[in-house]
Amino acid sequence: MSRVHKSTETDEWFFSSDAYILSETDDKGIILYANDIFCELAGYTIDELIGQAHNIVRHPDMPRIAFKGLWSDVRTKGFWTGFVKNIRKDRGYYWVYATVLKKVDTKGNVTYLSIRRVPDRSDVEACTTLYAELNTKS
Ligand SMILES: Cc1cc2nc3c(=O)[nH]c(=O)nc-3n(C[C@H](O)[C@H](O)[C@H](O)COP(=O)(O)O)c2cc1C
Numbered sequence: 001m002s003r004v005h006k007s008t009e010t011d012e013w014f015f016s017s018d019a020y021i022l023s024e025t026d027d028k029g030i031i032l033y034a035n036d037i038f039c040e041l042a043g044y045t046i047d048e049l050i051g052q053a054h055n056i057v058r059h060p061d062m063p064r065i066a067f068k069g070l071w072s073d074v075r076t077k078g079f080w081t082g083f084v085k086n087i088r089k090d091r092g093y094y095w096v097y098a099t100v101l102k103k104v105d106t107k108g109n110v111t112y113l114s115i116r117r118v119p120d121r122s123d124v125e126a127c128t129t130l131y132a133e134l135n136t137k138s
Helices: 036-042 064-076 121-137
Strands: 004-006 013-015 021-025 031-034 079-087 093-104 110-117
Touching: 004 036, 013 036, 013 093, 021 036, 031 036, 064 079, 064 093, 064 121, 079 121, 093 121
Parallel strands: none
Antiparallel strands: 004 013, 021 031, 021 110, 079 093, 093 110
């Protein structure tokens, strides 16, 4: 069975519960690395992703404040976790539960790593409502 599949009723895409969707960025959010299943799920080839801003997968339903929190937490505390709705190249979408970490190598170079897993459906439903409310306020 394929690791990613589309809903038969909507434009939502799903991925295996044993998969880790990985990407790494520089401190400006430019994609330095993405694993195979990230590419498959987002519908891009690796060459289309490397060097692009990570907002290439930003879904318009995501409130700005979520990413403000992501960047502020990851820079100051070194980590952030949250539920993210992303858009695919074909304009379909997928939800992830993301953990974003700050990574400092031995030379002091800073990059950021995101590790995404399948979210609980109840969290997706709660976030759909919450994000819609946040979007009406901003
Ligand atoms: C490691 C890492 C992974 C990220 N992953 C995503 C992601 O999957 N989807 C997304 O919309 N933004 C992601 N972002 C945040 C984007 O860099 C960006 O802030 C966001 O898409 C909002 O776009 P904007 O800053 O142009 O408004 C990630 C940031 C980092 C540091």
